[in-house]
Amino acid sequence: MTDPIRWGVLGAANFARNHMAPAIHAARGAELSALATSSEDKAAPFREFAPGLKVHGSYEALLADPEIDAVYVPLPNHLHCEWALKALEAGKHVLVEKPMGLKATDFDPVIAARDRTGLLAAEAFMIVHHPQFRRARELVQGGAIGPLVQVDCVFSFMNRDGENIRNRPETGGGAMGDIGVYALGSARFVTGAEPDAVDHADIVRENGVDVTARIAARFPGFIYSGTVSMRAFPRQYIAFHGEDGVLTLTCPFNAGVFDQAELRLERGAGRVEVERWPGVNQYVLQVEACGHSVRDGAAYPCPLEFSRGTQTMIDMVFAAAEG
Known part of the structure; x- marks a missing residue:
């Protein structure tokens, strides 16, 4: 042993x-x-x-x-x-x-x-180890929903605690670093694509920390629209909208805590296929x-080069907001 x-x-x-x-x-x-x-x-x-x-x-x-x-x-x-x-x-x-x-x-x-x-x-970046994301990547890249048109993502929670490190600029706090990593990284992981540009980024700051960000970006062949916030009622989902169907993860980031991990695949003639993973611990x-x-x-499923790519997109978001 x-x-x-x-x-x-x-x-x-x-x-x-x-x-x-x-x-x-x-x-x-x-x-x-x-x-x-x-x-x-x-x-x-x-x-x-x-x-x-x-x-x-x-x-x-x-x-x-x-x-x-x-x-x-x-x-x-x-x-x-x-x-x-x-x-x-x-x-x-x-x-x-x-x-x-x-x-x-x-x-x-x-x-x-x-x-x-x-x-x-x-x-x-624990979500890439969860079977719901591996399945989503397999379906999207395998053509299950046809050519991709749009990715929509929301991740929010409420945290007004001024002593919390997420709300302190000196500790590297902010919504983009805390949860924007998931909103952007998950889209990159499932599609295997990298952004061409961040066209718009509206960032709300409090005490020098970004607390809400609304993002519009272009990837090869599809667009990305996302919101992350530390000042909103808890909500999370990500949807991949193709020409032939829509794939949605209703609890993509805190599986087993926010809700049960569930993948919904909607295609023609009203067909809806649902897959669930109860009890899976991504940590x-x-x-x-x-x-x-x-x-x-x-090979580690999420090498530092992938994580660096997500941070590059976060950097693009901040640059778009300032420009």
Whole structure:
């Protein structure tokens, strides 16, 4: 039996506690081994499902631990690239929360360090591991809805907490970095296409942070229309509209939390086909994909080059808004 990959988590973030640390603990071939936090109170919820967890008082101490193989980084956005590079230099594989960088060029030193060390470095873009997105890509690129005409996407939630890192400019907050990654990256993943131009971007800012963005973009052969917002009632969907049908994902981003993962395929003569994936945990699948890449040399489904492409489109959105 192959030894499990021993994971450490840098920081006791709420998202790590509620989603990624339990996913590491549940994933096949993975072991949640260590947490870096100076607060025993923050470590306590992690110990509830991982009682043997080792707690380091600093991020540096965890990276120096020879018993740790891989590191998950859920720190505020502006620290992602810094600690990804430190993890790689310490000889650890690294999975970093999105967005990896705040602009496309931020990815370049991480990609170079990945190539130099031969270690896995990836952005935690978990949705590409979910079977609903793999199925959507297969259907759209396989011609199930004919030539693509338009992609529509909405992703919103309400967050007015001024202390939350998403609402603070100094921590790299903003709707585009937090959820625009999904709205744009999912369209790129399913279609396999890259944008020719962002024709329009209307961005609303509060306290120096983008809280809402309305986007119109052109891809080869189709248009993209999307809205992301941290100041609206929770809503999410993405629809791929072709000449011969429409494919819709009604819970594309927080499957199993916002709603059940469901794909609806509408075609001629009133035919509607529905596929559902109850109980699938995309975070667990993401950890297991890391394991396959590290142990077996399998190609990682979402390499940094793909993530850099999404950030390039985000950069285009900001440039269009300013222009």
